[in-house]
Amino acid sequence: MGYGDEGFTIYDLLLWAEGLGITLWIFILSTVIGLVLGVLIGLVRYYHITILGKLLMIVSESLKNSPVIVQLFLVYFGIPALLQIDMTPNMAAVITLSGNTAAFVAVIVISSIESIDRRQLEAARSFALPKLVILRHIIFPQSLSIAMPMLVSLAINQLQVTSLVSVIGVIDLTRVGDIVNQRTFEPFIVWPLIGLTYFILAKLIAIVGMRLERKFSAYRLVGEL
Amino acid sequence: MIEIKKLHKNFGDLQVLKGVDLTLKPGEVVSILGGSGSGKSTMIRCINGLEGITSGSIFVDGFDVSNKKELLEVRKKCSTVFQQFDLYPHLSVLENITLAPVYVLSSSKKDAEAIALDLLDSVGLADKKDVFPAQLSGGQKQRVGICRALAMRPDYLLLDEVTSSLDPEMTAEVLDILKKLAREGITMISVTHEIEFAREISDRIVFLDQGRILSDLPKDEFFAGDGGLADPRIARFLSKMGEFNGQA
Amino acid sequence: MLDLASITEYVPAFLDGFIITAEVSILSILGSFILGILIALMRVSSNRFLNYTSLVYVDLFRNIPFIVLIFFGYYGLPEIGVYMDAFWTGCLVLSIAVGAYVGETIRAGILSVEKGILEAARSFGFSKFQIYAKIILPIALTISVRPLGSVFINLILTTSILSSITLNELTGVSKVIASTTFRPFEVYVFLVIFYGLLTFMISALISLWHRHLNRYLGEEAS
Ligand SMILES: Nc1ncnc2c1ncn2[C@@H]1O[C@H](COP(=O)(O)OP(=O)(O)OP(=O)(O)O)[C@@H](O)[C@H]1O
Numbered sequence: 001m002g003y004g005d006e007g008f009t010i011y012d013l014l015l016w017a018e019g020l021g022i023t024l025w026i027f028i029l030s031t032v033i034g035l036v037l038g039v040l041i042g043l044v045r046y047y048h049i050t051i052l053g054k055l056l057m058i059v060s061e062s063l064k065n066s067p068v069i070v071q072l073f074l075v076y077f078g079i080p081a082l083l084q085i086d087m088t089p090n091m092a093a094v095i096t097l098s099g100n101t102a103a104f105v106a107v108i109v110i111s112s113i114e115s116i117d118r119r120q121l122e123a124a125r126s127f128a129l130p131k132l133v134i135l136r137h138i139i140f141p142q143s144l145s146i147a148m149p150m151l152v153s154l155a156i157n158q159l160q161v162t163s164l165v166s167v168i169g170v171i172d173l174t175r176v177g178d179i180v181n182q183r184t185f186e187p188f189i190v191w192p193l194i195g196l197t198y199f200i201l202a203k204l205i206a207i208v209g210m211r212l213e214r215k216f217s218a219y220r221l222v223g224e225l
Numbered sequence: 226m227i228e229i230k231k232l233h234k235n236f237g238d239l240q241v242l243k244g245v246d247l248t249l250k251p252g253e254v255v256s257i258l259g260g261s262g263s264g265k266s267t268m269i270r271c272i273n274g275l276e277g278i279t280s281g282s283i284f285v286d287g288f289d290v291s292n293k294k295e296l297l298e299v300r301k302k303c304s305t306v307f308q309q310f311d312l313y314p315h316l317s318v319l320e321n322i323t324l325a326p327v328y329v330l331s332s333s334k335k336d337a338e339a340i341a342l343d344l345l346d347s348v349g350l351a352d353k354k355d356v357f358p359a360q361l362s363g364g365q366k367q368r369v370g371i372c373r374a375l376a377m378r379p380d381y382l383l384l385d386e387v388t389s390s391l392d393p394e395m396t397a398e399v400l401d402i403l404k405k406l407a408r409e410g411i412t413m414i415s416v417t418h419e420i421e422f423a424r425e426i427s428d429r430i431v432f433l434d435q436g437r438i439l440s441d442l443p444k445d446e447f448f449a450g451d452g453g454l455a456d457p458r459i460a461r462f463l464s465k466m467g468e469f470n471g472q473a
Numbered sequence: 474m475l476d477l478a479s480i481t482e483y484v485p486a487f488l489d490g491f492i493i494t495a496e497v498s499i500l501s502i503l504g505s506f507i508l509g510i511l512i513a514l515m516r517v518s519s520n521r522f523l524n525y526t527s528l529v530y531v532d533l534f535r536n537i538p539f540i541v542l543i544f545f546g547y548y549g550l551p552e553i554g555v556y557m558d559a560f561w562t563g564c565l566v567l568s569i570a571v572g573a574y575v576g577e578t579i580r581a582g583i584l585s586v587e588k589g590i591l592e593a594a595r596s597f598g599f600s601k602f603q604i605y606a607k608i609i610l611p612i613a614l615t616i617s618v619r620p621l622g623s624v625f626i627n628l629i630l631t632t633s634i635l636s637s638i639t640l641n642e643l644t645g646v647s648k649v650i651a652s653t654t655f656r657p658f659e660v661y662v663f664l665v666i667f668y669g670l671l672t673f674m675i676s677a678l679i680s681l682w683h684r685h686l687n688r689y690l691g692e693e694a695s
């Protein structure tokens with residue numbers, strides 16, 4: 001089948017492992033940063049710290065309503081051009097995906113805080129508990145049990161989103177697929193294998209997520225007794 | 226004629242109907258009374274094939290309900306009015322009534338609409354033909370439900386507690402319509418908790434208890450005396466219904 | 474610094490990209506909608522084979538990144554003798570992938586149709602096909618307008634990925650503009666805002682449509 005047909009080598013397997021590592025690394029890093037940022041943004045918005053809250057809202061709405069690929073281009077090509085700084089593809093990838101994850105986490109945080117029974121909050125206030133205690137012992141555990149399923153499906157979605165970092169040159173799983181495909185011209189072997197890898201990762205996240213969901217909903221039940 | 230013979234119906238291990246025999250002749254109006262959970266709804270649902278039967282048989286004018294091909298004929302002959310109305314929420318009142326005649330009986334749209342408008346007129350809802358079910362009161366919904374059933378020109382009308390989701394005023398407006406239908410000679414089988422209504426329209430009263438027919442009597446015998454003829458359980462049931470006290 | 478003047482001469486090219494984005498979006502929305510209805514019907518069918526096949530379909534296409542699917546389609550289809558350009562490959566793969574999401578959304582709509590309404594329909598002697606065509610699907614689709622809307626908005630955002638198989642839609646064109654003008658920041662900020670306004674307008678339209686379709690549900694809606 002022509003010139004590029006060199007067949008697979010053991011090197012391809014190493015490349016695959018490397019790509020998998022990069023994908024996982026970007027996924028985990030951006031999820032952790034995105035979670036922290038998202039919770040902060042959510043709290044700021046929920047507690048009406050006005051100007052900051054509005055600004056954050058505009059940013060997070062833009063992140064939610066534009067393609068991640070464009071956000072990646074903006075961060076990778078746009079920001080270095082504007083600020084005259086250097087940016088590696090991996091940095092740009094983590095920055096973009098963290099911001100993107102944060103935008104979605106913020107929405108989840110707000111909606112789960114809002115869905116907690118208001119009467120319960122008032123009851124807590126009537127005991128004159130300090131704000132931080134209310135947050136820590138009443139709002140946090142309960143919102144977590146409400147937010148958990150949403151966070152799990154967000155994580156599964158964000159895993160897929162990591163595949164887009166290949167377009168700015170990050171050598172992740174998808175990029176590895178592209179490289180091997182270009183060399184071997186075996187799309188029917190390469191892409192199903194790459195797809196399968198993502199599929200298995202997604203299933204693993206789902207399994208971990210289900211455990212977490214169960215754990216935190218148990219917490220919720222105990223909390224209600 | 227509707228002929229129910231040795232009808233058994235189980236839900237898993239639960240025996241709901243334990244050998245019911247019942248015959249309904251053309252022109253007859255039969256009311257089914259009985260306590261909650263006695264199997265009244267289940268029996269009605271077996272007649273139009275909404276529940277498969279466990280054993281026994283049901284024939285409607287010779288068509289076998291448990292035969293898949295004949296079931297369609299049974300359904301064309303029997304129309305049901307439901308407790309929760311169950312109108313099609315996405316269709317206008319007129320469309321609710323014409324849908325089955327057009328698609329099941331293959332009537333022309335024009336004919337179906339003419340019939341529907343007549344029916345709506347007869348229940349005092351001609352001006353509501355273009356509104357959607359959600360815009361109607363409960364009583365109005367049920368009157369549309371009756372029109373929907375009658376539009377099929379059914380030989381038999383099956384009613385399952387058609388007024389129990391309604392407040393008293395709306396109940397009266399629906400019962401009036403059913404009384405009129407009964408006087409006009411329609412054949413109907415009606416599950417009800419409205420004793421006075423049953424007394425007024427029925428030719429026969431069937432009392433169901435724990436999946437068995439406890440009594441199947443002409444109205445006059447059923448209500449004769451102070452429950453003397455009736456089983457003590459029926460008497461207790463009737464007295465629980467309240468209205469019957471002091472009447473006999 | 475923001476320099477909008479340098480962008481204006483690229484407006485025609487940008488519009489060309491927009492038209493391609495619009496075309497791909499519309500075709501793929503239609504395609505995924507039709508596929509999605511089929512998938513939803515298979516998912517609720519009592520036939521084991523259909524049921525299982527559709528379940529696998531949904532599970533696969535919801536858990537494999539779109540860019541992997543599009544590369545597979547773009548490089549794989551010619552291998553089996555199917556020659557399609559980036560545009561049609563994009564439409565095909567988008568329809569297939571988004572069809573899984575549409576299917577799940579419509580399935581949820583189907584499952585939320587009240588049981589009593591279905592029984593009423595059965596009792597009047599409608600055939601299974603008639604019940605689906607005249608009662609279940611119209612109600613399910615009406616209920617699903619909003620969630621379907623967000624699936625389709627996602628589809629529109631996903632068309633940007635087609636730039637990686639050389640399709641010059643909005644994002645592809647912008648990439649070219651960014652590199653010829655050396656103004657990547659301005660171009661991409663503008664593009665973010667443009668997509669944002671686009672999705673905002675579309676979701677506003679969806680809300681209106683939802684309200685129109687659900688008008689008869691009165692207070693029960695919303
Ligand atoms: N689909 C079902 N699956 C399991 N059990 C059922 C089902 N439908 C009805 N039953 C049971 O069958 C029994 C009879 O129910 P049915 O609805 O026929 O009673 P009913 O006489 O109509 O009572 P009511 O006056 O409360 O309407 C009840 O115990 C009920 O729980």
Ligand SMILES: [Mg+2]
Pocket residue numbers: 265266267385386
């Ligand atoms: Mg009942």
